[in-house]
Amino acid sequence: MxxxxxxxxxxxxxxxxxxxxxxxxxxxxxxxxxxxxxxxxxxxxxxxxxxxxxTVLGPSVVILKQLGFGPALEEHGYIPTERLVIQMEGRKVLDLDYRRFKCGETPIDIxxxxxxxxxxxxxxxxxxxxxxxxxxxxxxxxxxxxxxxxxxxxxxxxxxxxxxxxxxxxxxxxxxxxxxxxxxxxxxPMDRDVLWFRVPRPEGWAHRTDFFVERDRHVVVMPTFPDGLRIATNLPKKALGAWRQAGLPSVKQIVAQLDPRLGPLMDKHVRSWDDTSFLEIxxxxxxxxxxxxxxxxxxxxxxxxxxxxxxxxxxxxxxxxxxxxxxxxxxxxxxxxxxxxxxxxxxxxxxxxxxxxxxxxxxxxxxxxVATTRLGTWLRRNRYLTMNMTPAKYVLAPKMMSEPFPIDPADVRQVVPV
Missing domain, CATH: 3.50.50.60 (FAD/NAD(P)-binding domain)
Structure with a gap:
């Protein structure tokens, strides 16, 4: 309720x-x-x-639990996201295991x-x-x-x-x-915007975020609570009208080219533009x-x-x-x-x-x-590969998310599940 x-x-x-x-x-x-x-x-x-x-990032999960929301989150349920895997031009370039972050909590989807x-x-x-x-x-x-x-x-x-x-x-x-x-x-304005949609999650799907990149085309796939997948693909700035005119099948084709697993799911569950959501970036x-x-x-x-x-x-x-x-x-x-x-x-x-x-x-x-040239994509790919080979990735990545802040006792209550 x-x-x-x-x-x-x-x-x-x-x-x-x-x-x-x-x-x-x-x-x-x-x-x-x-x-x-x-x-x-x-x-x-x-x-x-x-x-x-x-998605609630690991440091924020720590804060939520310190504030007393932990039992209510557990009562409702959520999906822990264990990893971030990025593939560029068909090659895995980054694999981040959130369970190794110092904050002690993985991101969750609720x-x-x-x-x-x-x-x-x-x-x-x-x-x-x-x-x-x-x-x-x-x-x-x-x-x-x-x-x-x-x-x-x-x-x-x-x-x-x-x-x-x-x-x-x-x-x-x-x-x-x-x-x-x-x-x-x-x-x-950024150089691209995003089109979102959701489909049911097949049984056995890994609890991780997958990011597929092919030159300036991108697809992000995230498990979402309780049993879905949240999918995003980029489109050029102010291109939504042209995409709609080209038709939904062309969008599905773009996504399936980067992650073939999604093709049958989109054909079955993404039937009209009403099943998508546009976000200007x-x-x-x-x-x-x-x-x-x-x-x-x-x-x-x-x-x-x-x-x-x-x-x-x-x-x-x-x-x-x-x-x-x-x-x-x-x-x-x-x-x-x-x-x-x-x-x-x-x-x-x-x-x-x-x-x-x-x-x-x-x-x-x-x-x-948004790199499209051979040199640009090579430089991008190798930058991620270099980061992936060093343990420093577990120092650099958390800086973007910030460590949990000290919580004032005046802010804490025990939130009892409904």
Whole structure:
């Protein structure tokens, strides 16, 4: 069962979080655990989302278990991903065994709606927590340039002002809060976009991620809970219309050429374009993340690409590292209690540095993956082969994912399975 949230809105709250995805849900949960009044609003009417990132990286699994979510994750079930295997032009060039990573946990696949449901159920045990679905921020409440809350519009269309000591924009890559705050995002398109689809997983399929590369064509295959395969293939930027005109059989042929195992599965289960999902790939960097009374987190502050499943990882890091900062700021704020932007300077500097590091890696990787010349593909292949031959791969790869952060005891609760 998925909680649906209250339909009424309060006049005021301590923290108003816009966006019920991983960044907003986790931060709202941790602030509610610390005793603050938190209103979380989500534009979707339910938690049901398809073709979203379902992979939680090993360091984030450690954090989830430290926060008390372990029993609930076990009760729901998930698929551990044991390895990443990359093949280029028919040759295996990288084999990463996640079980050898220092963090001690492998990545897991769990549907994002299920993960969010676990977080929401835990939050609902806290007296100060409230979530309202089907609700969006239409504008900010401001006094002398200071954000004092937001105007919310629900399913009925009525606009309701809600005052808050702090507004958190966690509403994703196309953030309305970011736009309302007057922040500009520098959007950098990647050279390719991605088409996703799912098929049933044959019995005995290995619990690993397979990445097949043939010049500038790529296919990623990931086992997904409980019994499926999540498959992605790249397409040139702005090429979706041409692909649709060419027809779905041509897409299936492209995928099957890289991984023949998928041919019969696609023929049987991918019957129309409705069985696919398109994702535009870009990064978005924002020079300013905060104003007095407002802060952006997650994809709203710095959008990354899907490479290595960084979205949920970065969102959870934002929440865990921000919660103690907000705790101190909310308890010490004077006057009307509005949290000033200067409060977040150190936190923003650290998070910006790490996200910029992730983005640089992803950008370099994207540039490499669109190579089409013989020299370009040879250089790419040999770079991966060289990394695969050295134990340093188990030092370099975890740096992209970041080690688990220390958890403040105030954030920990034992989440009992339903």
């Amino acid at each position: 998925t909680i649906t949230g209250s339909t009424s809105l309060p006049d005021s709250t301590d923290v108003l979080v816009a966006g019920g995805g991983p960044a907003g849900a986790f931060l709202a949960c941790l602030l509610a655990r610390r005793g603050f009044r938190v209103l979380l609003v989500e534009k979707q009417a339910t938690l049901e989302r398809t073709f979203r990132g379902d 549907p994002q709606p299920a993960l969010l449901d676990i977080v929401y159920r835990s939050s609902a045990q806290e007296p100060g927590f409230q979530v309202v679905f089907g609700t969006t921020v239409t504008e900010l409440l401001e006094e002398n340039g200071v954000v004092k809350g937001a105007v919310l519009r629900g399913k009925g269309g009525e606009k309701v002002p809600v005052r808050a000591r702090l507004v958190i924009g966690a509403d994703g890559r196309f953030s309305r809060v970011r736009k309302a705050a007057g922040f500009e995002a520098k959007v950098t 870009f990064t978005a960097e924002v020079d300013q993340w905060a104003r007095d009374g407002l802060l952006l987190i997650g994809d709203a502050s710095h959008t990354v690409t899907p490479i290595l499943g960084q979205g949920i990882n970065l969102a959870l890091q934002d929440a865990v590292t921000l919660a103690p900062v907000l705790d101190t700021a909310l308890r010490r704020s004077s006057g009307d209690g509005t949290v000033p932007a200067a409060t977040f300077a150190d936190w923003i500097a650290k998070r910006r540095k790490h996200k910029a590091f992730v983005t640089r890696f992803q950008t370099r990787n994207e540039a490499s993956m």
